[in-house]
Amino acid sequence: MNDVIRLGLAGFGTVGSGVAKVIAENGELIRRRTGKRLHIKTVLVRNLTKARAFDPGQETSFTSDPSRLWADPEIDIVVELMGGTTTAYDIIEASLNAGKHVVTANKALLAERGRPLFQLAGEKGLGLYYEASVAGGIPIVQTLKESLAANRIEKIVGILNGTANYVLSEMTTSNLEFETALEQAKLLGYAEADPTLDIEGIDAAHKLIMLIRLAYGAHYPFEQLPVTGISGVTSEDIRLVYEFGYRLKLIGQAREVDGKIEAGVFPALVKYTYLLARVGGNYNAVRVEANAAGPLMFSGQGAGGLPTGSAVLADILSLVKCCGKPDNTGFTEIALPDADILDPDLAVAEHYFRFTVADRPGVMAAIAGVMGELNISIAQAVQKGAPSGRGVPIVFLTHAARTCDVHEAVRRIDAQDFIEAPTVHYRIL
Template identity: 60%
Template structure:
């Protein structure tokens, strides 16, 4: 047997937080199994940390070197693969760039970095003939990256629709199941460790947006600049709207989706009403789920834990093993073209879907007629209209479900009705999947 294949694969690990500690734990726990799969072991040689004295969640072997010097990872000739799990943009970019320049494969879970500066790094990896792998960047343990890159490589992808952020899904599940207001559901998620102290990326939809950018690159071989992707978060969702949606047979979920419309992509991240008959509506708690439809495969649903130490470490380790296999030819984006062209987007105002609109109006004659007249003028067909509840302070809720309509038409309706004196400000609008 080749000497090089008997020696363990040596990892330089950047970051020993939740996921880094999980990776070390899995490597220790499944060492014999990994060796049986790969034909040799996988060993952590050096770990980059910020504070050498900080207590660790895992026990490192005496052979493992702790360092605060990033150069120790990228210049060490004994390190085969650099694993970046420290997060952030600038420092992570610099580390990965240096590692690739030094001839080392890289594994990362950094979806924000890949969404914002991925094209630069993929171009460098291609030029060097190296692997830049990132299964853990999109949905934790859910193997969506490899599915798009390899398993569905012969398909033209018609659509991807997913619950891509476990924190947002946990919050919406808590609001739905326990009737909690948004702030209380967020606090519960933070207490359980599902949400960060600053939850902005999760609740404003940006984390899901980062992941969707990565999936679009894999599915369509196109780079989509993050600032061109429409993004809305879940902060406007109320228990009242969740209750109304349920009465109509829907759940409210934060959805990231992209559809191929004759070569142009209709993509975005929004809270949406998902019919209870769809599998996505039944995804609870901090789980992720992705529905992919290929022209040959038809629809495929992937579901699993979207975060956490061991689930995410499982995906990181899958990339490490893939890069360590003998004869491996790097497959970073699923396409041989480099650089990838920019995606052509459908104008967000032209996106077509059914819609949910919740007006709070004065309890007086003529209100329904005035709203219906505006909808008719903008070509919006009403599927269902219901007055909900008893008057409170002289106001009642009126909820409309529409047939398919362009977002431009709905914007026109909201502009018209926003000027009507009998409608209280703060009309709620969600798309319907």
């Protein structure tokens, strides 16, 4: 590539204007570091007359014609920042077919429809980079692709969604109910008007699919990933969990168990002494357990125009340096194999249970009896005074148990007449 790297941007929202701002502010430094000048030549937008949050300057032209990105021989790299899984797919596919490297921040697209795109990029020897798509400004993609390339990854545990982390953190530190914390997140711009993707764990699941690809070089179909969000979390559980020395976090986890991959997104109890438990606010964090490097933790801003823009620019500069030999997945195979997935029912973990029961004799024994029948061993049991008059909470923390046994225990126990509200249960990390 030349001394000037010409970029074509698809989309000019928060991230697109973030990229332009970082180039404007740090362009001289980027030049000193890399010898290259970055120039946003063309920006694709839907509405040409809309006012822009940031003016990239006279050298940048706006267009509503996508083909001006990939048909322009001067453009070195197409940067897809528009989101969505249809038009964005077509633009990336067309750009790769036209011989352009692609950088994207689009986790939904790469998680749900990434496989053919990675294959196309691999066949063409082109870059398809996506540092910005996982955990924003945290360089976890580069770390897994390069820095940990000599490691078997035993486990990845992430706080992968800043909105959910903000809501749970506020529920914990400010004693808020879920709805209040969510409203506060919306007011601060940490949650969208429709927060479903963030709150229900979908966004974290997209990122986890990418992390699995990077850690294990395997394709884990998005629709097979077990995902539980945080919309059911109550302030009562947040308080109880806290009393036991834990914090409740929305976790995305993948690990190797007997050669198979066990993965999922779920709210989980994290011991307060773990650094992960301390990652509050709208921050993201990823803990990696690698068989040589040992346990590593990374935390930072998972969203926002500048952090995400920084990650987009890291990809652009990596592509500039790669001498035409990009490494998209961290593995040499052009088509990655299917992941060998552990049946989620057989996943083993410690659990937290909260039963809401009638205050009468024999209840604790009945619950413990069902647990025993299903080989779920109890580590701690506490019966609390009733907080609401609606029933007495009994909390069990268990030793490691299979997910199918946990579900069966809840099914059997919730069928008892002393149960006054559906049982709540979470994994413990």
